[in-house]
Amino acid sequence: MGRGAFTAFGPGKVILLGEHAVVYGHPALAGPLPLGVTARAVAASRCALSVPKRLTGLKRKLLLEAFERLASACGHPAVSVSLKSDLPPSMGLGSSAAVSVACARVLLHAAGGSARPERVARLAAEMERVFHGTPSGIDHTTSALGRLIRYRRRSGRLLGEVRAVDCPKPLRLLIALVGERSPTRIVVAALKGRRERYQSRYVRLFAEIGRLVEEGKTAIESGDLEGLGDAMNVNQGLLAALQLSSPRIDQMVYRLRRMGALGAKLTGAGGDGGAVIGLFREPEPAVARLAKDGVRCFVAQLAGPLAL
Numbered sequence: 142m143g144r145g146a147f148t149a150f151g152p153g154k155v156i157l158l159g160e161h162a163v164v165y166g167h168p169a170l171a172g173p174l175p176l177g178v179t180a181r182a183v184a185a186s187r188c189a190l191s192v193p194k195r196l197t198g199l200k201r202k203l204l205l206e207a208f209e210r211l212a213s214a215c216g217h218p219a220v221s222v223s224l225k226s227d228l229p230p231s232m233g234l235g236s237s238a239a240v241s242v243a244c245a246r247v248l249l250h251a252a253g254g255s256a257r258p259e260r261v262a263r264l265a266a267e268m269e270r271v272f273h274g275t276p277s278g279i280d281h282t283t284s285a286l287g288r289l290i291r292y293r294r295r296s297g298r299l300l301g302e303v304r305a306v307d308c309p310k311p312l313r314l315l316i317a318l319v320g321e322r323s324p325t326r327i328v329v330a331a332l333k334g335r336r337e338r339y340q341s342r343y344v345r346l347f348a349e350i351g352r353l354v355e356e357g358k359t360a361i362e363s364g365d366l367e368g369l370g371d372a373m374n375v376n377q378g379l380l381a382a383l384q385l386s387s388p389r390i391d392q393m394v395y396r397l398r399r400m401g402a403l404g405a406k407l408t409g410a411g412g413d414g415g416a417v418i419g420l421f422r423e424p425e426p427a428v429a430r431l432a433k434d435g436v437r438c439f440v441a442q443l444a445g446p447l448a449l
């Protein structure tokens with residue numbers, strides 16, 4: 142490595158359709174956000190991560206443990222890594238995956254290896270396992286590939302099945318953040334418990350979500366924004382049936398629809414709060430109105446691959 146510092150970016154992600162069902166082997170659609178995490182590496186006497194001061198307790202412990210796993214897989218290149226994020230944490234926008242991908246890229250670079258997206262995804266998976274236990278892999282795969290994908294988990298494999306999704310019409314999303322929420326692994330574990338108890342009912346609902354994903358993919362590829370919006374609305378209904386929504390998520394979903402969203406739903410793990418997405422032809426007026434009311438929100442466009 143030269144003496145100068147260098148950086149690598151890991152984008153956040155947004156799940157358009159299929160969260161949770163993806164954990165049980167159904168497909169899901171997700172794309173990268175322009176917001177994310179930047180890892181900066183400078184030459185040092187040993188491989189280390191400087192953890193942001195605001196991170197304490199379990200979060201700090203998990204981050205250090207995850208970084209150590211990655212560092213060991215990369216042969217402990219002699220760099221000190223620091224992180225900067227413009228992604229709201231614990232909101233369903235893939236902040237831990239963005240950390241994992243940014244760290245994987247920067248350490249691969251420091252170790253002089255190639256940072257091909259598949260390699261980055263494989264390494265990031267090691268970190269994500271520390272953060273989440275048994276993630277489906279959709280978050281870090283979307284972040285590593287930096288494009289809209291249809292993803293399906295493959296059991297026992299680090300990399301899932303990935304197909305690039307062509308997007309002839311840009312997908313313009315309004316992303317609104319509503320309140321705090323529980324960590325993904327807690328929401329996922331509670332759902333697992335309900336699924337074990339009411340297996341055939343939950344299996345049916347997950348399968349239906351899987352079908353919506355395929356219909357949504359066809360809608361995206363044929364430029365049918367209304368069709369995609371409808372799939373998102375029905376997906377939200379099923380997520381609510383699975384007890385993954387909440388009054389504040391529901392209120393925002395209805396608000397976005399009233400403001401002209403073709404479809405609106407929670408994105409990511411859901412639970413008490415988190416991120417809600419609305420698909421709009423023109424999201425700017427709705428963003429301006431929400432921002433005026435103090436809602437944290439922004440516009441993200443999913444189109445061709447991100448230049449990483």
Ligand code: PMV
Nearest residue numbers: 161233235276277325409410
């Ligand atoms: O809320 P997030 O960004 O952690 O998204 C998790 C997506 C889930 O489908 C709920 C879990 C997973 O591992 O895929």
